[in-house]
Amino acid sequence: MSPKLQKGEELIKGLRPHPLAFYRLYGIWVYIALVGVYFSSSPSIEILEMGPETSARVLWWLSILVPAVLIALFRINWRWLVALAIPALLAFYLPGQLEYTAFLEKWGLLWLSDQNHILTAFGVLGILGTEEHRRSHRYYITNWRLIMESGHLGVHRRTLLYKNINDLVVEQSFAGKIFNFGTIIPITASGLGLGDDFSMAGAAVGTRAMIGAGGGKTVSTPRGRSHHLLEGVGRPEQVHDLIISLMHSQS
Template sequence: MDKEPELMDGEECVMRLSPHPLSFIGLYLIFLYPVILGIVFGIYHEDITGYFSDLFLMEAAGLWTAISIWWLLLIVPAIIIALLRITWKWLALYLSIATVFTLLKMYTWVELIHMNIGLISIGVIGLVISDYYRRQHRFYITDNRIITQLDFLGKKSRSLMYSNINDLVIRKPVLGNWLNYGTILPVTASGFGLTDNMSIAGAGIGGSGKRSGFGGGLGFGGLKSMQDPRGRPYYILYGVRNPEKIYRLISEFIRETEATPILKKISEDVETISKQGLDQDPGDETSEDTEPKDNTTS
């Protein structure tokens, strides 16, 4: 049973959310690729080896040629993944897998077919763990704040009051437009929810004198930085269903939060004025009716 977050006095949990299964499709594909590679290479390794041998003008006779191509098909996609996701952990994982199986092939009875079976097994295990990781993300919308939690190899939690939210950003991927899921990023005044994206461009010209042996060069460079709404899945409302509905709900809570201090100030001012009116001296509001005295004497 999922453990609910501890709420404040009078606080009500309005909505409980979790990521859509396809919101983690990028992570699933990272482990699905080894499964596909293991199946395809295990069945068609001779044809694949022959194709790449002709492509790179290599001899296709040896087993190590097949293993080299197996390495190539495993590591090149890992490099692409590392560059796209701006992290080298996936390249390190794929390198570790390839190295371990190659060493097992060199020093034990393991054959190429066993290497492919092992690759398939690791991919399947990775898919199971990835889905478990997705399901451990839990999001709670209350009438006072947004609570995000992740219970995976430890616990990470974030609580964000509506009064601290300056902006809401909603993003829907291509599949999200079809299946109605997306990510909502709350941005605070301190910049939480924003990341810096940097791009660098450069150019250079160089030359050397044939006789003197001296060289010279001229270079130009440029750096551009911009802030982009982005965050880790366990600190934002990542891949939730019906994002527009949730966006409107949170926006309404933010509006109420902004209006509350104003209404409170108006109420206090009215109460102060009322007290001042009651404390004032009413003065002589009534006068006695007296008959005019007759000053004439007979």
């Protein structure tokens, strides 16, 4: 679907994120699905002096919660801990619930009475949801501005005139270098397109009385939500050069 253009405005290029742009999100849900597949094979596990059943249960929880905490810390977003803990809690709680079992019998889905099959199903749903999330992003380059949208039911839209762009940053991961995709971050004078990283150091000396000193430094780094930038677009250098040429034509 093309954006609504102003009189005299022309659409030059429409873009979507590369199929591998959200590969990290795909990887998270593939991992969850594989945990379910692995434990559904009833592996023989013994941890310390715990029995096989207890060992498998402990390892099952650790296999989900430890990566969930690490992902939440790495992405600086604790919603990931909740997002990954909920499937585990439901997979652990639902089997054996009479209402749930009756529902499965009614619809012929008794294979979902196993907690590992439930976990695998959540992983598959996560993969499909990530793909739908990727497809919901739409980027348009016109002769006047950049238009960045995401969402199907609710739409997030950012419009940026070329005259307001001070800088363009291109970021490519190792996978992006191989498959030729990357993120283009437009930065404005007001700071749109920038986020803050904060580092701090301190020291204290004392016997009875404590003397302390500390200092911190905030560094602005290119960063933004996926609808505030061109996330994972193919051939980013060509797109970058196109936008630069349009910026010059507007100056």
